[in-house]
Amino acid sequence: MKIRHTIAFCGLMVSVMSGVTAHADSSEVAVKNAWSRASIGTARPGVAYMKIVNGGDEPVILTGVRSGIATMSHVHMTSTNAEGVSSMAPAHDIKIQPGKAFVLEPGGFHVMLMGLNTAMREGESHELTLLFSDGDPVMVEVPILGIAARGPKD
Amino acid sequence: MRKRFLGYGVAVLGAVTVTLFVGWWRVDGPGATRPEPLLPSALTAMEFGLIDHDGDAVGPDALIGRPSMVFFGFTYCPDICPTTLSDISGWLDALGEDAKDLDTIFITVDPERDTVEAMAEYVGHFDPSIRGWTGSLDEIMRAAEGFRVKFVKVATEGGDYTMNHTASVFLYDASGSFAGTIDYHEPEEFAVPKLRRLMANAAAEAA
Numbered sequence: 001m002k003i004r005h006t007i008a009f010c011g012l013m014v015s016v017m018s019g020v021t022a023h024a025d026s027s028e029v030a031v032k033n034a035w036s037r038a039s040i041g042t043a044r045p046g047v048a049y050m051k052i053v054n055g056g057d058e059p060v061i062l063t064g065v066r067s068g069i070a071t072m073s074h075v076h077m078t079s080t081n082a083e084g085v086s087s088m089a090p091a092h093d094i095k096i097q098p099g100k101a102f103v104l105e106p107g108g109f110h111v112m113l114m115g116l117n118t119a120m121r122e123g124e125s126h127e128l129t130l131l132f133s134d135g136d137p138v139m140v141e142v143p144i145l146g147i148a149a150r151g152p153k154d
Numbered sequence: 155m156r157k158r159f160l161g162y163g164v165a166v167l168g169a170v171t172v173t174l175f176v177g178w179w180r181v182d183g184p185g186a187t188r189p190e191p192l193l194p195s196a197l198t199a200m201e202f203g204l205i206d207h208d209g210d211a212v213g214p215d216a217l218i219g220r221p222s223m224v225f226f227g228f229t230y231c232p233d234i235c236p237t238t239l240s241d242i243s244g245w246l247d248a249l250g251e252d253a254k255d256l257d258t259i260f261i262t263v264d265p266e267r268d269t270v271e272a273m274a275e276y277v278g279h280f281d282p283s284i285r286g287w288t289g290s291l292d293e294i295m296r297a298a299e300g301f302r303v304k305f306v307k308v309a310t311e312g313g314d315y316t317m318n319h320t321a322s323v324f325l326y327d328a329s330g331s332f333a334g335t336i337d338y339h340e341p342e343e344f345a346v347p348k349l350r351r352l353m354a355n356a357a358a359e360a361a
Contacts, residue, residue, distance in 0.1 A: 047232040087318035106237040107339040
């Protein structure tokens, strides 16, 4: 009994200490396969997809995104209920565990770009800034593919 | 005297137990009648009048005579609709030459923004055989009712709105009977054989 308590206490101390000493670091974050669809003009919302990999030893928390071409940008999730009705909802504070990836892809999570101040033209690219609760923002250059594109070019 | 009361007690308890059991059997148990999910109606049972992206009047009868696939969406939709449209364009590519024997219809649930011009501009970016239909909200609602499609307008930040809607693709045979669905974002290796089967059945019927 006593031993078990001691072990539990040690475990607690380790987790507390690691929380204090180690620092979640967005410099260990890598972004892969970023892409957007071209837009028709600026009235309709744009979209961006990517894979955000946490290569560090600590979880990182994605708190938001900023776009150079949209007045508002949010991470949204598309979901479909049992009746087949699809809807979108904002996703807040996404925790990415060490060694894991957060994937934004058609039909799931995506960055929604609202209030475009310029049309998104195929062949061009736009800049997104990923904001994390700890560490510096991460800049992503997002290539713009065709409006009917189905995924990133490898 | 006491014995008689006991007898009544057992009888009452027994009656209650039986009632509860019968209730459970009918409501939650094996005897329950589950409401059948409503299937989309046959095209021949539908009545609505819309306008295609070339400005021509269209209705369910426009789809009788050839197999078709029909889905609902809106052009201000950033994720689901372009994904469905590109998936469909991919399926049509995979069908090759046979794709010309299939009608593909995209009906908007957002006629307020999706005018004939907006639909024409939008569908023009996908497979050229995809037709875009719009019209008055009343007629869109009649069409949605026929296909058992649900849609609802949802306000977003900044005074804008988006639409929640049924995202399945409905398959119809040449006679206008409902022939199945392809679920939203269903992989091509399932979707294309469904379309091939639909078209093979149509060809067999015509022969």
